[in-house]
Amino acid sequence: MPEGIFCNKKPINTEAELKALLSDTRGTKYYEEMLSLEVDREKLWATIQKTCKSRTQTWLDVCARCGLCADSCFLYLVNDCKPEQVPSYKIQSTLGEMVRRKGDVDNAFMRHAMEVAWSQCTCCNRCAMYCPHGIDMGVMMGYTRGLLYSQGFVPWELKIGAGMHRVYRAQMDVTTEDWVETCEWMAEEQQDDWPGLEIPVDKEDADIMYTCNAREPKHYPEDLAEAAILFHIAGENWTVPSEGWEQTSLSMFAGDWEACKLQVENVYAAIDRLKPKRVIGTECGHAHRATVIEGPYWAGRPDGQPPAPYIHYVQWVAEALRTGKLKIDPAKRIKQTVTYQDSCNYIRNWGLAETAREILTYLVEPGYLVEMTPNKEHNYCCGGGGGFNGIGKFRPQRNKALLTKRDQILATGAKLVIAPCHNCWDAIRDLEEEYHIHIDWSFLKPLLLKMVIIPDHLKPQDEEGDEE
Amino acid sequence: MYAFLTGPMLWLSFAICILGCAWRVYKYVKGLNWQLDRVAYGKYPDLAFKGAMKSIFHWLIPFASCSWRAKPVFAAAFFLLHIGLVIVPLFLYAHIMIVAERFGVSWPAMPDGLADILTILSILAGVFILLRRFALSEVRIITTRQDIMIMAISLAPLVTGFVAAHQSGDGNGWLLAHIITGEIWLIAVPFTKLSHAVLFFCSRAQIGIDFGVKRGGQRGSGIVW
Numbered sequence: 001m002p003e004g005i006f007c008n009k010k011p012i013n014t015e016a017e018l019k020a021l022l023s024d025t026r027g028t029k030y031y032e033e034m035l036s037l038e039v040d041r042e043k044l045w046a047t048i049q050k051t052c053k054s055r056t057q058t059w060l061d062v063c064a065r066c067g068l069c070a071d072s073c074f075l076y077l078v079n080d081c082k083p084e085q086v087p088s089y090k091i092q093s094t095l096g097e098m099v100r101r102k103g104d105v106d107n108a109f110m111r112h113a114m115e116v117a118w119s120q121c122t123c124c125n126r127c128a129m130y131c132p133h134g135i136d137m138g139v140m141m142g143y144t145r146g147l148l149y150s151q152g153f154v155p156w157e158l159k160i161g162a163g164m165h166r167v168y169r170a171q172m173d174v175t176t177e178d179w180v181e182t183c184e185w186m187a188e189e190q191q192d193d194w195p196g197l198e199i200p201v202d203k204e205d206a207d208i209m210y211t212c213n214a215r216e217p218k219h220y221p222e223d224l225a226e227a228a229i230l231f232h233i234a235g236e237n238w239t240v241p242s243e244g245w246e247q248t249s250l251s252m253f254a255g256d257w258e259a260c261k262l263q264v265e266n267v268y269a270a271i272d273r274l275k276p277k278r279v280i281g282t283e284c285g286h287a288h289r290a291t292v293i294e295g296p297y298w299a300g301r302p303d304g305q306p307p308a309p310y311i312h313y314v315q316w317v318a319e320a321l322r323t324g325k326l327k328i329d330p331a332k333r334i335k336q337t338v339t340y341q342d343s344c345n346y347i348r349n350w351g352l353a354e355t356a357r358e359i360l361t362y363l364v365e366p367g368y369l370v371e372m373t374p375n376k377e378h379n380y381c382c383g384g385g386g387g388f389n390g391i392g393k394f395r396p397q398r399n400k401a402l403l404t405k406r407d408q409i410l411a412t413g414a415k416l417v418i419a420p421c422h423n424c425w426d427a428i429r430d431l432e433e434e435y436h437i438h439i440d441w442s443f444l445k446p447l448l449l450k451m452v453i454i455p456d457h458l459k460p461q462d463e464e465g466d467e468e
Numbered sequence: 469m470y471a472f473l474t475g476p477m478l479w480l481s482f483a484i485c486i487l488g489c490a491w492r493v494y495k496y497v498k499g500l501n502w503q504l505d506r507v508a509y510g511k512y513p514d515l516a517f518k519g520a521m522k523s524i525f526h527w528l529i530p531f532a533s534c535s536w537r538a539k540p541v542f543a544a545a546f547f548l549l550h551i552g553l554v555i556v557p558l559f560l561y562a563h564i565m566i567v568a569e570r571f572g573v574s575w576p577a578m579p580d581g582l583a584d585i586l587t588i589l590s591i592l593a594g595v596f597i598l599l600r601r602f603a604l605s606e607v608r609i610i611t612t613r614q615d616i617m618i619m620a621i622s623l624a625p626l627v628t629g630f631v632a633a634h635q636s637g638d639g640n641g642w643l644l645a646h647i648i649t650g651e652i653w654l655i656a657v658p659f660t661k662l663s664h665a666v667l668f669f670c671s672r673a674q675i676g677i678d679f680g681v682k683r684g685g686q687r688g689s690g691i692v693w
Contacts, residue, residue, distance in 0.1 A: 053499040053500070053505070054495060054498070055501075055505050057499070058496055058670065061661065061663075062667050064615070065607065065610040066542070067607035067610060068542070070606035081605075083606050083609035086606045088610045089609050128675060129534065130534070132535065132546075133664065133667075133668060133672065134674065135675075293682065293683065297506035302502065302511065303508055303511050304502075304506075304507070304682055348684075350687070351686070352684075352687065352688070355687070355688070377691055
């Protein structure tokens with residue numbers, strides 16, 4: 001059987017296909033079919049010839065096999081320094097072999113490569129900082145994922161995730177109606193506490209267009225409410241688009257480049273339509289990576305920039321605190337040991353280490369911040385990045401990977417971890433559930449709401465006009 | 469034999485090395501693709517230049533990168549090996565004399581004693597790096613035959629050159645061996661991993677530009693190598 005019903009080389013393009021694949025609980029049938037999925041060797045080699053250009057080829061050829069990348073990789077360290085976890089080995093034994101064999105690889109090879117690409121690398125790019133030649137194995141693993149996806153060798157959840165983007169332009173089945181209703185519902189819910197609060201949909205020429213992660217409207221709508229309240233307090237002129245509000249890209253994790261392009265173009269179309277002065281994304285790392293850092297290239301924008309300045313939530317928070325749009329009540333600052341989780345996607349890969357620290361100077365009482373080691377650009381992945389969190393098949397490997405972050409957090413003695421990234425937040429929640437180290441973890445929004453000074457004119461008034 | 473090896477063959481070796489390296493650089497740069505690599509190479513020349521230079525500098529200077537500092541023994545061996553292979557031959561009195569005799573140009577030479585010490589250290593560093601390959605499981609698993617071969621090709625001119633310079637008697641067997649192994653080394657550069665002689669700069673510049681224009685160089689202090 002060269003192609004399965006569920007496991008095949010065809011991307012999911014319709015709701016019916018999506019539902020069918022979802023009905024195959026945990027991908028049981030999907031992975032069974034994968035055992036006999038045929039490799040289209042000619043197509044694989046043709047794709048490699050077309051896309052594996054001098055940068056990648058040189059990275060593969062010039063690798064001095066010095067092993068300096070080994071200790072840079074948290075998965076190597078946490079897996080008892082197993083030699084098979086050395087980044088150079090991981091990429092040479094997968095992509096390197098594919099290229100050397102001119103695509104002449106079999107089913108077992110591809111299944112093994114899939115395991116390496118999605119359970120032995122979170123594409124955190126830390127190795128790139130430690131290789132004398134500047135070889136970025138995370139970038140290459142991302143490329144390898146694309147080759148594997150095009151041949152149908154992709155974890156079940158990510159095939160679904162990429163399909164979601166293709167069908168709904170969101171990582172979950174949130175339609176335009178669902179989204180707009182959630183915005184209205186959240187605005188209404190807040191009226192007692194925040195009279196006049198709005199979540200303006202499709203307002204043109206606003207100062208800010210806000211984009212988020214589909215999980216927020218789907219599972220944590222209060223996150224959207226919190227964003228709205230903070231914009232309200234800061235007096236921002238903002239809006240959300242009815243279409244193009246989803247900033248994430250599970251298709252990036254899946255290696256479905258076509259879906260990546262479709263997804264990001266949807267957001268860029270909203271920017272072109274509403275013409276905001278700038279766009280602010282939610283507290284998510286990979287969403288920022290997908291829409292702001294890599295997205296312009298998928299969409300074919302030669303300047304490498306989105307259609308309008310597009311900043312991460314931490315940049316807006318830092319700016320709002322700096323300019324006094326948000327004022328923190330000093331009495332309410334955090335007075336317990338706290339640490340900060342640097343998200344690989346916008347710290348190492350977008351340079352916001354100091355911006356995040358600036359926020360902490362406002363939120364944390366001096367002396368209570370204890371940094372992890374290593375931190376900032378040199379941080380370790382949370383343990384669940386690059387799609388690792390969401391893949392059931394690799395859950396045991398993921399749980400092992402969480403030990404790095406667990407031990408880093410334990411070493412700080414912190415009781416609270418500030419994690420302005422959905423992936424990091426999930427990983428830290430899971431490590432608490434798995435290993436019970438008695439910590440709390442939080443996005444910035446709920447912390448800010450606990451500490452921010454509410455301007456008098458925004459406080460609810462009773463009938464006599466007095467503040468309640 | 470001696471005349472051939474120091475005449476046409478030497479010319480040919482240098483020509484292959486230089487033209488071959490130039491070809492490798494040309495192919496590298498030509499194969500860069502802003503959209504596939506997802507780096508706007510030409511759009512931000514200032515950031516690109518700064519990123520590339522920073523990236524090369526931190527790795528060219530001993531212990532200037534976090535990675536070098538994390539592995540001080542290996543870093544020391546690495547730099548000693550490269551000093552012996554690149555710096556010593558360029559400033560060796562005997563080499564400069566040959567150039568001066570043939571072309572009438574010369575430049576200051578390093579003292580022979582220093583050259584001897586650096587050559588010995590370089591050979592020892594090479595042997596250390598080779599032994600490290602087998603001693604450490606994380607290096608052993610990625611070692612290929614080519615890695616051992618290029619170390620042999622690189623150490624051969626150092627060993628033969630050192631012996632040739634210090635042998636007593638007038639037999640010029642070691643000198644011939646030095647010339648032959650030196651020429652093999654020159655010819656091997658563009659065709660093997662030794663092409664990193666030029667591709668190191670290309671690859672480091674590329675990642676420097678990537679981090680410099682796209683991954684953070686526009687904000688804060690940029691990447692900390």
